[in-house]
Amino acid sequence: MTKDKTTSTGGVSRRTILKGAAATAGLAAGSGAITGFPMVWSQTPIVLRQVGTGVSNINAIAEKCKADLGITLQMTALDSDAAAQRTVTQPDSYDIADVEYWICKKVFPAGTLQPMDVSKLKYFDKIVPLFVTGKLTPDSVIAQGTAPHTVGFVEGKDSKKFAKAPTGWMTMVPTIYNADTLGIRPDLVGRDITTWADIMDPAFKGKTSILNIPSIGIMDAAMIMEASGEIKYGDKGNMTKEEIDKTIAFLIKAKKAGQFRAFWKSFDESVNLMASGEVIIQSMWSPAVAAVRSKGIACKYQPLKEGYRAWGGGLGLAKHLDGKQLDAAYEYINWYLSGWVGAYLNRQGYYSAAMDTAKQYMSEDEWGYWVEGKAAKGDILAPDGKVMEKAGSVRDGGSFYERMGKVACWNSVMDEDRYMIRKWNEFIAA
Amino acid sequence: MSEAVADAVLPAIDVPPRKRFSIGRYASYLQALPLAVILGMFLVLPILTIVMVSFWDYDSVQIYPDFILLNYEETLGSWVTWQTYLNTLRYTAIVWALTLVIGFWIAYFLAFHVRTATMQMVLFLICTVPFLTSNIIRMISWIPFLGRNGLINQSLMNMGLVDRPLEFLLFSDFAVVLAMVHLYSLFMVTPIFNTLMRIDRSLIEAARDAGANSWQILTNVIIPLAKPGIAIGSIFVVTLCMGDFITVRFMSGGQSASVGLMIANQISVLQYPAAAANAVILLAVVLLMVACILRVVNIRKEL
Numbered sequence: 001m002t003k004d005k006t007t008s009t010g011g012v013s014r015r016t017i018l019k020g021a022a023a024t025a026g027l028a029a030g031s032g033a034i035t036g037f038p039m040v041w042s043q044t045p046i047v048l049r050q051v052g053t054g055v056s057n058i059n060a061i062a063e064k065c066k067a068d069l070g071i072t073l074q075m076t077a078l079d080s081d082a083a084a085q086r087t088v089t090q091p092d093s094y095d096i097a098d099v100e101y102w103i104c105k106k107v108f109p110a111g112t113l114q115p116m117d118v119s120k121l122k123y124f125d126k127i128v129p130l131f132v133t134g135k136l137t138p139d140s141v142i143a144q145g146t147a148p149h150t151v152g153f154v155e156g157k158d159s160k161k162f163a164k165a166p167t168g169w170m171t172m173v174p175t176i177y178n179a180d181t182l183g184i185r186p187d188l189v190g191r192d193i194t195t196w197a198d199i200m201d202p203a204f205k206g207k208t209s210i211l212n213i214p215s216i217g218i219m220d221a222a223m224i225m226e227a228s229g230e231i232k233y234g235d236k237g238n239m240t241k242e243e244i245d246k247t248i249a250f251l252i253k254a255k256k257a258g259q260f261r262a263f264w265k266s267f268d269e270s271v272n273l274m275a276s277g278e279v280i281i282q283s284m285w286s287p288a289v290a291a292v293r294s295k296g297i298a299c300k301y302q303p304l305k306e307g308y309r310a311w312g313g314g315l316g317l318a319k320h321l322d323g324k325q326l327d328a329a330y331e332y333i334n335w336y337l338s339g340w341v342g343a344y345l346n347r348q349g350y351y352s353a354a355m356d357t358a359k360q361y362m363s364e365d366e367w368g369y370w371v372e373g374k375a376a377k378g379d380i381l382a383p384d385g386k387v388m389e390k391a392g393s394v395r396d397g398g399s400f401y402e403r404m405g406k407v408a409c410w411n412s413v414m415d416e417d418r419y420m421i422r423k424w425n426e427f428i429a430a
Numbered sequence: 431m432s433e434a435v436a437d438a439v440l441p442a443i444d445v446p447p448r449k450r451f452s453i454g455r456y457a458s459y460l461q462a463l464p465l466a467v468i469l470g471m472f473l474v475l476p477i478l479t480i481v482m483v484s485f486w487d488y489d490s491v492q493i494y495p496d497f498i499l500l501n502y503e504e505t506l507g508s509w510v511t512w513q514t515y516l517n518t519l520r521y522t523a524i525v526w527a528l529t530l531v532i533g534f535w536i537a538y539f540l541a542f543h544v545r546t547a548t549m550q551m552v553l554f555l556i557c558t559v560p561f562l563t564s565n566i567i568r569m570i571s572w573i574p575f576l577g578r579n580g581l582i583n584q585s586l587m588n589m590g591l592v593d594r595p596l597e598f599l600l601f602s603d604f605a606v607v608l609a610m611v612h613l614y615s616l617f618m619v620t621p622i623f624n625t626l627m628r629i630d631r632s633l634i635e636a637a638r639d640a641g642a643n644s645w646q647i648l649t650n651v652i653i654p655l656a657k658p659g660i661a662i663g664s665i666f667v668v669t670l671c672m673g674d675f676i677t678v679r680f681m682s683g684g685q686s687a688s689v690g691l692m693i694a695n696q697i698s699v700l701q702y703p704a705a706a707a708n709a710v711i712l713l714a715v716v717l718l719m720v721a722c723i724l725r726v727v728n729i730r731k732e733l
Contacts, residue, residue: 081698088492088700106700110492206597212684214699255685262601262683277579278600418489421699426510428695429517429687 046328047072051086052098053079055287055350056176056313060383061341069335071328079266080213087316088112096329097316098175101148102215102411104316108151108160108171113316115154115169120330123337124170126354131174131312132166136405145219145237145410148174148312172314173333174353176345179308179403183274183284187298196220196304197227199281205259209273209282212263214424216411218247219309220283223408225250227306237412241419248423252430263428267291274299286349289396290388301396307408308397314353346370347383351400373399477713484706493702501707511692511708515715518688521603521678522671525610529667530660532611533618537659538652540619541626554623557616569609569677576600576608601683609681614670618663625659626652661727665720672716 050057050073057077065073076094078086084103086093091112099107107113118124129135134142134149153163153170162171184193189204199208210224211217222236231246233239239247254260261279264270271291273279284301292299315336317329335341342352343361347370352358359367368374373395380389389395397403414420487496505511536557544550560568575581576599583595598604629652637647653660675690689712696705 081700085698085700209683214695260685262685265679265684272573276574276577278577417699418701421695421701422504422508422510425687425692425695426508428684429510429514429692 045070045072046324047074048095048325048329048332049074049076049093050096050098050315051076051078051083051094052096053077053083053100053313056098056345058344060344064340065332065335068340069328069331071332073332080216091318092320095318095321095325096332097172097318098313099172099316100311100313100411101151101172101174102146102311102413104172104314105146105151105162105413108154108162108316111160112319113171114319114321115157115159115171116173116317116330116333117157118168118170120334121170121173121337122334123354123357126337126356127174128351128353128355130177130404131314131353136401140405143307143310143407143409144233144235144412145309146412147410148177148314172316173337174312174314175336175341176314176350176352177310177312177404178286178350179310179397179407180283180285181304181308181397182281182302183270183289183292184300184302185274185277185280185298186300188277188280193281193302194305195227196223196306197229198304199224200228200254200259202259204281205257206261207278207280208260209262209264209270209279210260211270211283212265212428214421215413215417216309216311217263217283218244218420218424219409219411221247221251223306223309227304236409238414239416239420241416244414244416244420244423248427251427255427255430290349290382294386294388303397303403303406307406308403309409309411310404310407311411344383349395351404355400369393369395371400373397373402480706480709483703484710486703486706488701488703501703502711504704505707505711510687511711514687514689514692517686518672518690521606521610521674521688522668524607525614525671526664526667528607528611529615529618530664532615533622533663534656534660536615536619537622537626537656540623541629557619561616565613566676566680569613569680572605572609572612572681573600576605601681601685603682603686605681606678606686609677610671610674613677614667617666617670618660621662621666622656622659625656629655657727658729661723661729664723668719668723669716672712672719 048071052075057075059075062073062075065071076086080100080103083097083099084107087097087099087103087107088110097107097113104113129137131148131152134147149166151162151171152174153165153167155161155163155167155169157169159169163169182193182196182199188207191203198204199210210220218239219236222233222239225231225247226233226236228250230250231243233243262269262273264273264282267285267288270282270284270288273282274284274288274292275295275297286301289299289301315333317326321329337354337357339354339357339359339361342354342358343366345352346358346362347366349370351371355371359371362370365377366380369376369380369389375394376389376391378391379387380393382388483493484501485497485499487494487498487500540550540553544553573580577583578595578597578600580600582599583592586592587595633651633655634647637651642650673690675688675694678686678688678691679694689708693705693708693712696702696708
């Protein structure tokens, strides 16, 4: 009996330790130890598992995909940090990663995604040049930060190194992007807001907020600080240690002076802060502005003279995909760019990566309002049929070219990332 | 794991030792085995993993097996850590003191003022009713209540008591402490109520016969006998407060930091080794606090 006991406990602990060791080894290696997913599913309908940020994990897309292609999409919506983590640490738990470009810069070198063969992308030449050459129009200036085209291509099929110019291997196919700015309550601010620096106006003391996601919050802070004339950055998206120190010191000073009411981390928090009147000017995302407005509360996505902070997301393929699964993934991506989804995203106030294909799926009035910046002729409806904007209204910031052409910087990940996070924690603790 | 086994088996050793082998001796080991395995797999092993990872190196995407002390140096060498710990301890101390007074008060009322056992149980169950909804919902529901245009401010302004909204009510230390006290008071009520119910009523009668007044009975008889309950409740409240991050985040509007929040931030940017080092330090601090509580009150002896 003694023997039984020792062997059984010994067995359990040895096994669990091995298991733990395997799990940590897998984590450390960053790539799945188990590659080559067994193709036991080949007889059954294709299922693609997609993880990503909440913005584009939309059920309507999954339903339409099932109807058009017969592919079942299983979507998991996470916040950006969690999506980045999932992409790196659990590479076998998804087939398609739907993440932002700054996350791509972080995760692609970990080797859990595989580059895409451009020749298999049917609508590659329809993709907005912003994602290929970095220039919206031939004479645009490339914005600071992690511009999508800088991490959009790698040097070869098995490369993890980002290419300087477009190649035949794309890291992610762009799907959705937008230009962010400050949201304001026009009924409560009581004056014109024209610059990022206005958020630091003593008149708004205790009524402002910025977002507490370090990698994005620091960019908003940089826009504010540069607009206040406190500093001129070499590259807002890749600050030096001194620049980070100065920026954080500036934020801490403002925080101690009581300038901020709160810091938000999730979409809903930003909507509640604005709708309840706790905050009257803050960093905000476009659909959050729409959500406040849909409650009948005035809210404006205020264009500012320094320009926008832009972000973009795309779809990446998991390393383990091959055979039929891989073909299905390409089919899904081609379908994604073929127009229906693009129109759907445009109607939410985002932009689609292939504007030309999306246009075919939008009415002239919708296209005019969302993309061309024209006054709406009729009511503009949300995808669920609710009235989003009344006839006659004009989109804040104007047309696609006006908005995306005034991007000052892209969401980014810095070389001094680790240092920046530490300093950001100091700001929150201060 | 062997420690866990030894610990779990402790009570069985009280059986008078016998010279010859008996099946009973091994039966107790077998009885302890399932718990030992579960604790080993889901408590000891994860903690060992955390300790191991805390010595690893990392960059923005990956962690590398290594043995470096950098994570501890960075954590302990930064004033942010110290300030955050100080802030967390401050919350803990305030919340502990408030829950202790409120918890003891309620438990005392239930145990000594409510006469019938049925009524006691009914009232006690009423105390637990809020726990039927989620912790987070109970906390978040304070936000519209305390906000600038919330119920309290509107009432105060309509009554003409204040001419502008009280801003300190929400997104402040006050809000954090209020929510924590609300969430954690019951953890104090339950164990204290339990010990108060066990106090032999004849002791109180004896004290009264010996001429003690109510205050003397309370301080010389009831509180000393309630110490184990107070200690257990304190352990609950202290550990909950020290590890809290969601209450601090929501109620301070992200303006204050706690150790848990610091760890959550590090995990969210994939800095697992730094978070692990932080967690090890937090674990050590909390264990130390629990040890101090147990040193003052011997729970085992007095139960």
